[in-house]
Amino acid sequence: MLAYIIRRLVYGVVTLVALSLVVFLLIQASGGGPLDRLKLNPRAQNLIAQLTEQWGLDKPVMQQYFTWLKNFVTPADVPAADGLIVLFGKIGLRGLTPIVLVLSAGAYTVWAFLVKIGQAWWRPVRAFSLVFVWLIALWLAKSRLVFSLTWGESFRGDGPVWDNIFGAAGATFRLGLAALVMALIIGIPLGIYQAIRQYSFFDQVGTTLSFVAFSTPIFIIAVGFQLLLALYLEKWTGVKLFFVTGMSDSSYGDLGFMAQMGDIVRHLTLPAMSIALISIAGYARFQRASMLEVMHSDYLRTAKAKGLPRRRVILKHALRNALIPIVTLVSLDVAGIIGGAIITESIFGWPGVGRLYIQAINAVDYPTIMAVVMSIGIGIVMMNIVADILYGVLDPRVRYD
């Protein structure tokens, strides 16, 4: 198991290097440069010369790539701190630790739920594999190796890229998590119900609506929600239910706890729904197909022939088998959710990584663009590994060697 994870991590690093090279060359090939706007100013000649020298913009492309790579992986000179301060203090709060914590806790919850519906109570032993991965991640997070990285300086003069990205990551994480949860708790039951009532009116309507939602571009969905559920809703009923910009109200700090939660939900609902809708449609269609395949399987016939009630046949024997293929889909869809967040954040003025990314592209800020791409790449590589491990938990036939 450990050897398997290590091997997968090595493959992951190779993938990431290839990704960075391709994206770097694409940015170079797309024309324009970080100093284009400055060049409009006739009095900035000296500054332009200085920045060109400092950022190495006059060097050959491959040399610029290696300069970027060096800045990306070199730790900054951060003063050493005591272990406990590293754990709970400045660096602990600086970025990944809470995210790693939430991610692993989430993975653990999903795992526990799947085991629970399968009623295989002795399997908590397997939890150790996940906890182990989680401990390694926590150790990396605590050690200076990861947290003293800056990922280079932004070309827009706003400090280390790492700080910018992880300053915005919380907002994107909140949005993405809300969208993912929404997609899972609506999409999967929807697909299962459609499969159980195949060809019913509900199934037909569901299939048609999924198809429509799946083929509508996200910016139309987002603007549509803004118009219908915020603008017209307020105009027609006088109720201001949802907000269309930002993460929280300007008066957020003065509100009580419940009012704060309400404020968060009212800001979060529309952008999260915009991102989730396509995933809901995708999950429902996929889950329906997967469930139908399982419902026609021989072992389901056996379960019926044993005299099990239909409910047990579906909930116990069909569901767990039908969830196996969707694990892959969900892990791959995380990329789709981040992609959706880029557009949605810009439409809803959400201060997340997506909006930062668009701003960086407009300013041709290589280090920030590269860092956003790389963090998405790292996330996908990690999610794929987690999905493969989850496969082993769900399906006893999978063995790692």
Add this chain to the structure above:
Amino acid sequence: MRAVDGVSFDMMAGERRGVVGESGSGKSVTAMSIMRLIEPPAGEIVTGTIEFQGQNLLALPEDDMQDVRGGRIAMIFQDPMTSLNPVYTVGDQLIETIMLHQHVSKHDARRIAADALGDVQIPEPMARLDDYPHQFSGGMRQRVMIAMGLSCNPDLLIADEPTTALDVTTQAQIMDLMLKLAEDRGTAVMLITHDLGVVAGFCDTIQVMYAGGIVEYGNATDLFGNPQHPYTWGLLGSMTRLDESHTERLHSVRGAPPSLINPPLGCRFNPRCDFVQDICHDSYPALRESGRESQIAACHLATELDLNTIDVTGVVGS
């Protein structure tokens, strides 16, 4: 389309019945109908009665039918590789059945499950309860299926081609095992197969099915020794025999099974029959006595033809 039409038969307690016929003859559909496992949109039971121990199964509410399934009538299937749920242990699946029908504690159910695995000669049954289906070989999985079927002491076991997917030596072991278990417990067995050799060693009585109906019924010795229907005669003639020299080409029943969407008029076997006459095109023959007690055949000519005296190879050669 009528997959099974006009099929009517009785079975005695403890009887071992062979149901033979080629693919698509309605053997499996008959069995699935007894279990009421035919569900729309795949198909439905339009009319008829299925009486089991004085109860009409077709009139039972679904809840009561669930007690019959697995409890009083058990069924095992053709492909043991796919008939067990891959994500649960064999023990889980056995214990589930036992607890459903016998109302015992989980601990007792586990013991009964281990006994059931022991009965089908799986070594170390207690330990193997915790193994998953993929950790068993094909033959072992079919043993597990048999154990699951018999764990609740059903009165009738329907075995739908239980050995078709297994290799020949395993087939023999499985059939011997089923014979022994059925005899010990007095369980009636309905064995569906297209393997006449398997039927001969196992069954008391045989019904031959063709194109959705029964064409011949009789006790095993009579039916094999003296087939009354040309189809049975053709099937028996197409078997290889160890006691004859193989100088001739092996006989086969010519043609292919008819389409049930548009079946031939009259006797459904008439396009393939070597003895076809005008009457065969006019009316569908009912099952009738064929001169021999307890043997009936659906053939207009059953009493006239003496198939026993006709050499199969002679007909084919002409």
